[in-house]
Amino acid sequence: MTSMAPADTVAGVRDWFAKAKVAALALPGGIFRHPGDNFHRLTWSATTSHKLLLEFDDQLLLILTDPGELEYTDTELTIRGCRQVTLDWQEYVNMRSHVEDHGQGDVRLTVPGEGR
Numbered sequence: 001m002t003s004m005a006p007a008d009t010v011a012g013v014r015d016w017f018a019k020a021k022v023a024a025l026a027l028p029g030g031i032f033r034h035p036g037d038n039f040h041r042l043t044w045s046a047t048t049s050h051k052l053l054l055e056f057d058d059q060l061l062l063i064l065t066d067p068g069e070l071e072y073t074d075t076e077l078t079i080r081g082c083r084q085v086t087l088d089w090q091e092y093v094n095m096r097s098h099v100e101d102h103g104q105g106d107v108r109l110t111v112p113g114e115g116r
Contacts, residue, residue, distance in 0.1 A: 006047035009079065012070045013054060013109075016077045017042040020111050023077070025056065028085055028105030032060075039112050052079070060089040064107060075111040082107060 017023070022039040025032040032038055040056035047053065052064040068081025085102040 006050065006052045006064075006067060009052050009067050009070050010045050010047050010054075012072065013042070013052075013077065013079075014045060016072050016109075019074070020077075020109075023109035023111055025060075025062070026108040026110065027087065027102045028082075028107070029102050032087065059092065060087065062087055062107070077109045079107045081105075 022041050024038040025040055040060060042054060042056060043058045044055035045053060050066050052067045054062040054064070056062065063086040064079060064082045064084075065086075066083035067079045069079075071078045071080060081104075083104050085105060085107060087100045087102060088097070089100075090097050
């Protein structure tokens with residue numbers, strides 16, 4: 001586990017997704033959507049001085065403010081201690097938009113079939 005700047009964290013996330021391809025998304029309040037339809041691919045990522053921006057499936061934008069430590073194995077990646085976790089997403093069928101504030105905490109990405 002290492003404390004990293006957002007730019008270093010995004011590099012670690014990109015490297016992890018290069019191998020994992022897709023992952024289930026768990027936010028501080030629980031799993032996003034349903035476990036069976038919760039497999040997302042990383043489609044874009046960027047950073048600012050205090051934020052890590054991760055886009056999944058061209059429709060889910062995860063905004064992590066002051067992400068903390070990055071911890072990972074081959075099957076799970078956790079970004080610990082985020083000051084704020086916000087998910088800006090659109091529904092897949094009708095493109096209705098939603099913005100959810102998940103407070104502070106950890107974000108966990110898990111390879112399908114693992115960690116459940």
